[in-house]
Every structure is written in C-alpha cells, then in structure tokens.
Amino acid sequence: QFLPQREDVFNGAEQEDIERKTPLWGVLESIRPGDVLVIAAQGSHFTGCLGDMLVRYFKLRGGAGIVVDGRVRDAARIRALGVPVWCTGVTPHYASQTELFPSAFNVPVGVGGTLVTPGDLIVADEDGAVVVPQDRAVxxxxxxxxxxxxxxxxxxxxxxxxxxxxxxxxxxxxxxxxxxxxxxx
Incomplete structure (x- = not known):
C-alpha cells in the first residue's frame, strides 16, 4: 500500500537509503512461490512502484505476477524478465521519489476501485486482472x-x-x- 508522503513522516532527502526499510522491501522479502503482488498506488502517474531490481528479486523468490494501480519503471528490463505485470503505465521515477511512499503490506487495499484482501486470488490475462475471494474460487x-x-x-x-x-x-x-x-x- 502506497500513501501520500508527508514531511513529518518521511523526508525525501534520504529516499534510496530509507526505501530498503519500508514495507516495499518487507513484502518482497516475504514473497513465496506462486504469490501475486497487488500494489495500491492510487493510480499515480509519477510514482514508479517497482523497477528492474525489485521485479527481478520478486521473480527469483518465485512470484507469479504483479498488479499495480499505478506505474512501474524500467519497463524493457521488466518485460525481458518475463514477469507478468499489469499496471497503468511507466515512469522514470522510483518508489519514493514523488508524492507517494510505501506504507504497509499484507493489508486490504483498494486497486482500480476494487477491494483486495490478503489471500484473495488474482486471475489475469491480456485483458486485465480480477479479484476472486478464496471461498468463491471453486x-x-x-x-x-x-x-x-x-x-x-x-x-x-x-x-x-x-x-x-x-x-x-x-x-x-x-x-x-x-x-x-x-x-x-
């Protein structure tokens, strides 16, 4: 979950050093084989929630795909990794460089106007992604x-x-x- 930055909560001057202590790193280090990462970024056109290195790590951990209600960076390198990513576009900015900051993981989020809760199933193809509650999957x-x-x-x-x-x-x-x-x- 990405939320708006605020000076008293996060000071952008230490961005790259502090990012590794954020929930974004936490969620990536908790990825298990087959997991789909769903990121709520409020449809931001500027925040690059993930880039090559983070998606590479996601893939190496066995992640299956990524859905981002926002942007990613390093699009060509991500495509080359072969990790399916559904997002609203690309940006040159990294995760905490603009108006949003990674704030939490493994919490309910709103993505594309839809509630996604931890443990929901994500079904996606070239037309897009949908959320399936576990108890409705069968x-x-x-x-x-x-x-x-x-x-x-x-x-x-x-x-x-x-x-x-x-x-x-x-x-x-x-x-x-x-x-x-x-x-x-």
Missing part, C-alpha cells in the same frame, strides 16, 4: 469452465455459418442445441 472456476465450453460450442456454430443471434449469447434454441450436444457425449 464455484467460479466451475462456472468459468461451463462458460468456456458454451463459448467454444458457439464459436464452432458461428464458424459453420450459424447466425450470431442464434448462438451468441447462447440462449433459446442455440442453448437447447448445446445442451443436447453435451447430453450426447
């Missing part, structure tokens, strides 16, 4: 597999010349046809 996965199967059926029918209105979304006679095809297998 039913959501089951629903997702069913949805994926229905869409595969609809794609086949569209590729065969079917009408969009018959197969997408899959309702009415198209849905009946899908259900009959599943019952036959």
């Amino acid at each position: 039913p959501l996965a089951e629903d997702s597999l069913l949805h994926q199967d229905r869409e595969a059926f609809a794609r086949r029918r569209l590729d065969e010349g079917g009408l969009l209105s018959d197969y997408y979304p899959l309702t009415g006679e198209g849905l009946d046809e899908y259900l009959a095809s599943r019952a036959a297998t």
Whole structure:
C-alpha cells in the first residue's frame, strides 16, 4: 500500500537509503512461490512502484505476477524478465521519489476501485486482472469452465455459418442445441 508522503513522516532527502526499510522491501522479502503482488498506488502517474531490481528479486523468490494501480519503471528490463505485470503505465521515477511512499503490506487495499484482501486470488490475462475471494474460487472456476465450453460450442456454430443471434449469447434454441450436444457425449 502506497500513501501520500508527508514531511513529518518521511523526508525525501534520504529516499534510496530509507526505501530498503519500508514495507516495499518487507513484502518482497516475504514473497513465496506462486504469490501475486497487488500494489495500491492510487493510480499515480509519477510514482514508479517497482523497477528492474525489485521485479527481478520478486521473480527469483518465485512470484507469479504483479498488479499495480499505478506505474512501474524500467519497463524493457521488466518485460525481458518475463514477469507478468499489469499496471497503468511507466515512469522514470522510483518508489519514493514523488508524492507517494510505501506504507504497509499484507493489508486490504483498494486497486482500480476494487477491494483486495490478503489471500484473495488474482486471475489475469491480456485483458486485465480480477479479484476472486478464496471461498468463491471453486464455484467460479466451475462456472468459468461451463462458460468456456458454451463459448467454444458457439464459436464452432458461428464458424459453420450459424447466425450470431442464434448462438451468441447462447440462449433459446442455440442453448437447447448445446445442451443436447453435451447430453450426447
């Protein structure tokens, strides 16, 4: 969690030395294999929450991906590392160089207008990232597999010349046809 800087809480003159004592270093040193790091940076266009060295360390610890409600730096080097990162853009600034400062980790945060709590699952692809509470993961996965199967059926029918209105979304006679095809297998 990044919060606004304030002179009586943090003096920017010691930025790089003090950063290693912040929760940003703490969270990186607590990363376990498969973890997804979610950073609340209030959509800042200036604070570079992570750069090459921090993402490199994240990867070496076994981190799976990073979601940042803000910016990162060293974009080319991060891409070369192959760590999936979802962020709002890039900046040349480092984590405490501008208006925000790393303040806490392993706490609930608001990212992209969504509450993320420690232990939530993050599902992400090239379209973006979503939060899945742990207790909803199994039913959501089951629903997702069913949805994926229905869409595969609809794609086949569209590729065969079917009408969009018959197969997408899959309702009415198209849905009946899908259900009959599943019952036959």
